Amino acid sequence: MSSHVYPKEKEIFPGLQLEKVDDRIMTLNVGPQHPGSGHMRIILKVDGDYIVHCDPDPGYVHRGEEKMAEYRNYITNIPHLERPVIHDSCNILYPYCLGVEELLGLEVPERAKYIRVIAAELNRCVYTQYWLAIYGIFLGHSTMFMWPMGDRELVIDLLDKMTGARVTHAYFVPGGVRNDLPPNFEDVCLRQVNYFEKRLKEYADIFYDNPILISRTKDTGILSREDAIKLGTTGSVLRASGVDFDIRKKEPYDVYEELDFQTNVLKEGDSYARSKIPWLDMFESCRIIRDALKKMPKSGSVRVKLKPNPKGGDTEVYRRVESGRGSLGMHIISRGKPQPYRLKISVGSFRNLIAMPHLLTGEMLGNMPAVYWSLNYWPVEADR
Amino acid sequence: MSVIAPKFRLGYLIKGITDNIFWIIVLMTLIGIPVVQIVLIYIDFPVIDGEIWNPFRVFDAMTHPERALPLVKNFMQTDLFKIVAFPGFGFAALIAAAVIFVERKMLAKLQLRVGPFYCGKVEGILQLMGDGLKLISKEIIIPAKADKPIFWAVPVLFAATAGAFVALIPVAPGWVVADIDLGLLAVFAVIGFFPIITVLAGWSSNSKFPFIGGIRALYQMVSFEIPLILSLLGIVMLTGTLNLSEIVESQVNFPWIIFMPIGAIVFFICILAELERIPFDLPEAESEIVAGWLTELSGMMYGLVQLGSYLKLYAFAGLFVVLFLGGWNGPSVFPMEPMAKVITDGIVIMPDALVIKDIPGLPLFAGEMINGTIWFILKTAAVIFFILLPRGVFPRVRIDLLLKIGWYKLIVLAFVNIFIALALVYSGIIGPGGIM
Numbered sequence: 001m002s003s004h005v006y007p008k009e010k011e012i013f014p015g016l017q018l019e020k021v022d023d024r025i026m027t028l029n030v031g032p033q034h035p036g037s038g039h040m041r042i043i044l045k046v047d048g049d050y051i052v053h054c055d056p057d058p059g060y061v062h063r064g065e066e067k068m069a070e071y072r073n074y075i076t077n078i079p080h081l082e083r084p085v086i087h088d089s090c091n092i093l094y095p096y097c098l099g100v101e102e103l104l105g106l107e108v109p110e111r112a113k114y115i116r117v118i119a120a121e122l123n124r125c126v127y128t129q130y131w132l133a134i135y136g137i138f139l140g141h142s143t144m145f146m147w148p149m150g151d152r153e154l155v156i157d158l159l160d161k162m163t164g165a166r167v168t169h170a171y172f173v174p175g176g177v178r179n180d181l182p183p184n185f186e187d188v189c190l191r192q193v194n195y196f197e198k199r200l201k202e203y204a205d206i207f208y209d210n211p212i213l214i215s216r217t218k219d220t221g222i223l224s225r226e227d228a229i230k231l232g233t234t235g236s237v238l239r240a241s242g243v244d245f246d247i248r249k250k251e252p253y254d255v256y257e258e259l260d261f262q263t264n265v266l267k268e269g270d271s272y273a274r275s276k277i278p279w280l281d282m283f284e285s286c287r288i289i290r291d292a293l294k295k296m297p298k299s300g301s302v303r304v305k306l307k308p309n310p311k312g313g314d315t316e317v318y319r320r321v322e323s324g325r326g327s328l329g330m331h332i333i334s335r336g337k338p339q340p341y342r343l344k345i346s347v348g349s350f351r352n353l354i355a356m357p358h359l360l361t362g363e364m365l366g367n368m369p370a371v372y373w374s375l376n377y378w379p380v381e382a383d384r
Numbered sequence: 385m386s387v388i389a390p391k392f393r394l395g396y397l398i399k400g401i402t403d404n405i406f407w408i409i410v411l412m413t414l415i416g417i418p419v420v421q422i423v424l425i426y427i428d429f430p431v432i433d434g435e436i437w438n439p440f441r442v443f444d445a446m447t448h449p450e451r452a453l454p455l456v457k458n459f460m461q462t463d464l465f466k467i468v469a470f471p472g473f474g475f476a477a478l479i480a481a482a483v484i485f486v487e488r489k490m491l492a493k494l495q496l497r498v499g500p501f502y503c504g505k506v507e508g509i510l511q512l513m514g515d516g517l518k519l520i521s522k523e524i525i526i527p528a529k530a531d532k533p534i535f536w537a538v539p540v541l542f543a544a545t546a547g548a549f550v551a552l553i554p555v556a557p558g559w560v561v562a563d564i565d566l567g568l569l570a571v572f573a574v575i576g577f578f579p580i581i582t583v584l585a586g587w588s589s590n591s592k593f594p595f596i597g598g599i600r601a602l603y604q605m606v607s608f609e610i611p612l613i614l615s616l617l618g619i620v621m622l623t624g625t626l627n628l629s630e631i632v633e634s635q636v637n638f639p640w641i642i643f644m645p646i647g648a649i650v651f652f653i654c655i656l657a658e659l660e661r662i663p664f665d666l667p668e669a670e671s672e673i674v675a676g677w678l679t680e681l682s683g684m685m686y687g688l689v690q691l692g693s694y695l696k697l698y699a700f701a702g703l704f705v706v707l708f709l710g711g712w713n714g715p716s717v718f719p720m721e722p723m724a725k726v727i728t729d730g731i732v733i734m735p736d737a738l739v740i741k742d743i744p745g746l747p748l749f750a751g752e753m754i755n756g757t758i759w760f761i762l763k764t765a766a767v768i769f770f771i772l773l774p775r776g777v778f779p780r781v782r783i784d785l786l787l788k789i790g791w792y793k794l795i796v797l798a799f800v801n802i803f804i805a806l807a808l809v810y811s812g813i814i815g816p817g818g819i820m
Binding site: 028036049137141142144146150151210212215365369 | 670779
């Protein structure tokens with residue numbers, strides 16, 4: 001680090017008082033039409049190459065999913081609720097289905113629970129590969145852009161066989177999954193997942209052990225354990241700061257407590273650790289899938305028969321799952337109607353975005369992409 | 385969608401043909417003949433059979449190989465040919481086009497893709513032509529608050545400076561556009577011009593991201609020019625000359641990379657930084673500052689800068705070959721005086737001339753020139769391959785790490801190289817007056 005370091009606390013420009021302008025300070029609008037911003041704007045104030053103020057400005061892809069959900073009944077909500085994260089559509093439907101099942105008092109068949117876990121873990125791999133590809137190109141590593149994109153096709157093929165769609169599967173329904181697995185799926189899945197895991201190991205050679213990458217991302221954007229908890233971050237950001245928190249372990253849903261996997265925790269809390277946790281999680285996903293394929297009942301029903309227009313009681317439920325970006329919860333309030341009275345989606349992306357001004361202030365402009373994308377932030381999901 | 389064939393009319397066909405004939409006649413007369421005569425003015429007309437040839441007899445001579453070949457040979461020794469075609473711009477542009485194609489296909493093979501595939505049927509070989517046509521046909525947009533004269537001048541200056549750099553590279557014995565005694569100093573002077581152009585581009589766009597990119601380019605190029613110049617001092621000490629052709633001739637027995645591997649490595653890293661290639665492409669880092677100092681350039685202005693940067697890449701690779709890998713020196717792969725015999729053997733030039741004649745003007749190229757060109761191209765291709773390769777392997781470095789590499793490590797290594805050269809000179813092994 002240089003001797004020319006700005007204080008971490010934002011004393012220079014507290015809050016949003018953007019009028020205080022210095023001749024040395026230049027304001028940069030990174031986004032929404034910028035190759036390194038995603039669907040959002042980051043207002044940066046830079047002094048030379050150092051960021052003195054950072055103000056993330058999300059909301060460019062707000063689609064009113066929560067309001068839309070109030071006008072559709074519990075089944076017709078399924079296809080539009082997965083739009084915020086089409087790469088992780090199984091995981092974003094997971095808390096919704098769990099909540100509606102609790103609301104309607106449905107008992108999910110055992111085989112459906114295993115199929116859900118397999119689909120959710122495959123989908124986590126798809127999302128993480130996409131995220132990793134963009135992390136690669138943000139750091140200027142074009143091979144790391146192409147490799148995850150290519151290997152992602154293996155998993156997408158599996159999901160295509162399972163659900164009939166490459167992305168936006170709409171596979172989870174309250175009371176199970178939409179359709180049973182195709183014949184001979186177990187063998188194909190095992191073979192492809194094994195090959196996928198072999199490919200994942202090769203990423204270490206070209207990306208994670210690369211000396212230039214390590215020199216760029218080590219010790220940049222350090223989020224301490226206390227700050228990570230205080231700011232309310234979740235998922236890989238929290239686990240990279242040394243907090244052992246995984247909802248699959250702490251509040252197991254469906255059959256996660258019967259499966260064999262571990263939580264990856266790193267202590268450093270820098271960009272490198274934050275970029276490594278999702279990659280390590282993909283190995284765990286492969287492990288979970290193999291274990292679930294072994295323990296899954298070979299036959300049986302996969303869906304509970306529902307009434308045409310199911311009505312919830314006068315209650316409310318909150319269920320959350322571990323998605324690719326951390327905790328993903330849905331709060332469903334029912335008032336005895338076929339539609340939910342209120343649906344509140346709480347996403348990991350938006351929680352992790354809170355850490356961004358904290359991390360970027362005092363960093364160099366060149367660290368902006370590395371820190372920003374290591375937060376595992378998906379702009380579309382955060383805006384909902 | 386159905387395509388309706390236009391109705392055929394004989395009148396339109398005849399009109400089209402006569403229109404074409406009319407325009408061919410007009411253009412030939414107004415443009416073709418003056419161009420031919422301008423070209424003919426530049427040729428020193430040879431004396432054949434005791435007659436001095438004039439432009440009016442040249443067309444007649446074209447039909448006779450024994451008379452046409454001396455003209456062609458004389459034309460090849462003019463400066464015009466050297467600048468436009470062989471060691472100059474045309475040759476370099478051809479290599480640059482090949483480099484772009486190889487870069488795309490090689491990176492694609494590295495990254496689980498196929499690269500350009502459809503354009504030109506064979507592995508997308510015409511993709512570059514398609515891209516060029518697209519760039520030419522695009523509208524050039526100038527920012528409203530740009531400093532317009534400087535903004536217009538930037539792409540032209542960049543391509544021209546790269547062309548000036550190309551002109552200094554000797555390709556084969558005697559085949560260099562500008563063979564000057566202070567060749568290496570001229571190279572340094574040309575390299576020193578590039579940061580000015582990038583800063584001008586960043587400043588004149590009057591936009592924030594180009595400005596940051598221009599300043600970054602200035603930092604990077606200035607801090608890497610010093611180790612670049614220092615790493616070449618060892619060769620100047622050992623050869624005692626700054627003339628690039630003489631430096632090549634001094635490597636008949638062994639290339640300098642054997643004695644100065646450290647200098648070669650330092651020079652190679654400096655090449656990567658000067659060319660703004662990954663891992664040193666900070667001035668064009670798209671995820672941080674959009675496209676750096678190229679952000680506001682559009683259409684063929686961008687195309688010219690790209691052409692210039694690939695010419696620069698060829699020139700730097702050629703400079704590496706000339707200084708460290710022995711330039712055109714290499715074992716003879718091409719037979720020495722082949723042309724005269726091969727062509728005249730068995731060719732009946734006139735009905736009654738059955739004797740074998742020596743046609744004046746043959747051989748067109750000396751054997752050593754073709755041999756040297758082959759070796760030069762092979763070595764340059766190898767160097768270019770190693771310049772392209774990091775793009776598939778490394779991410780981008782940060783500006784403080786980049787400057788640290790330049791100022792702390794490379795300058796020290798360059799001085800180590802200089803001391804190795806001094807040791808070689810003073811021990812009397814090689815160098816001016818040495819035993820080799």
